[in-house]
Amino acid sequence: MLPFSRVTIIGLGLIGSSIARAARRQMPTVRLTGHDADAEVRATATALGLCDDVSDTPGAAVTHADLVILCVPVGAMDQVARAIAEDLPAEAVVSDVGSSKAGVLAALQAALPGATIVPAHPVAGTERSGPEAGFASLFRGRWCILTPPDGADGAAVQRVAEFWRRLGAQIETMAPDHHDRVLAITSHLPHLIAYTIVGTASDMEEITRSEVIKYSAGGFRDFTRIAASDPTMWRDVFLSNKDAVLDMLQRFSEDLSALQRAIRWGKGDELHDLFTRTRAIRRSIVEQGQDDPAPDFGRSHE
Secondary structure (H helix, E strand, O other), X not given: OOOOOEEEEEOOOHHHHHHHHHHHHHOOOOEEEEEOOOHHHHHHHHHHOOOOEEOOOHHHHHOOOOEEEEOOXXXXXXXXXXXXXXXXXXXXXXXXXXXXXXXXXXXXXXHOOOOEEOOEEEOOOOOOOOHHHOOOOOOOOOEEEEOOXXXXXXXXXXXXXXXXXXXXXXXXXXXXXXXXXXXXXXXXXXXXXXXXXXXXHHHHHHHHXXXXXXXXXXXXXXXXXXXXXXXXXXXXXXXXXHHHHHHHHHHHHHHHHHHHHHHHOOOHHHHHHHHHHHHHHHHHHHHOOOOOXXXXXXXXXX
């Protein structure tokens, strides 16, 4: 039995279009309705056949839904939730895909009093954006973290979990604030560091007359991939999860200062111990199937 038969996806970028594609493949009888604030995106989604129907307004999109997934930047969650409030069926479950959860949950509860809300975060993505960027296998083998509020409807939580399982995801459940601390170190801080390094390199580029870009090694290339992520989405993530991000940034700054001292004073053993520990982390990620063990991240060198 399908967990939901009528699913509405609001926001048809990378994640929203990937949900549509995966649902088409894994649950072909589900009725899919989509909406995006951008008229060009709606036209592209219609041309691609992502959904059975693409509505011009968010309210029209949710009229007959039993699951509504908000795939918009976390800073837009409140506005979109208020736009669907009058048309949302009483029995519908509302979820999202935001990378920060405590603030999103508070915004959805304020905008949709009495609604059944089960926030979710599929920990998957690429640096690309837009409806053409999505693909059906994006969530296969990845984690989707559910962050239901206290007292949430257990049946609704299980239905949302089953929906994501059918898209190929593994399910974990966390408290919203705990999720935000975990993701601050595993996702948000790495993006902040990447944006900073690439920004610094951009400044240096003017000084070195193209040598920074011309002689980019693999490490810098990988930072540029992360730093190419959607700027609106990540601006909103940092502002929404600022307390956890600032806490982790302070810890990182302290560790970076310790590393500076080790280099300055020639403490080779200290450096070697740190690099050995971090190498083991990489092995663990590969062993758990969260990345490809191919050398150089699977790049072709033919």
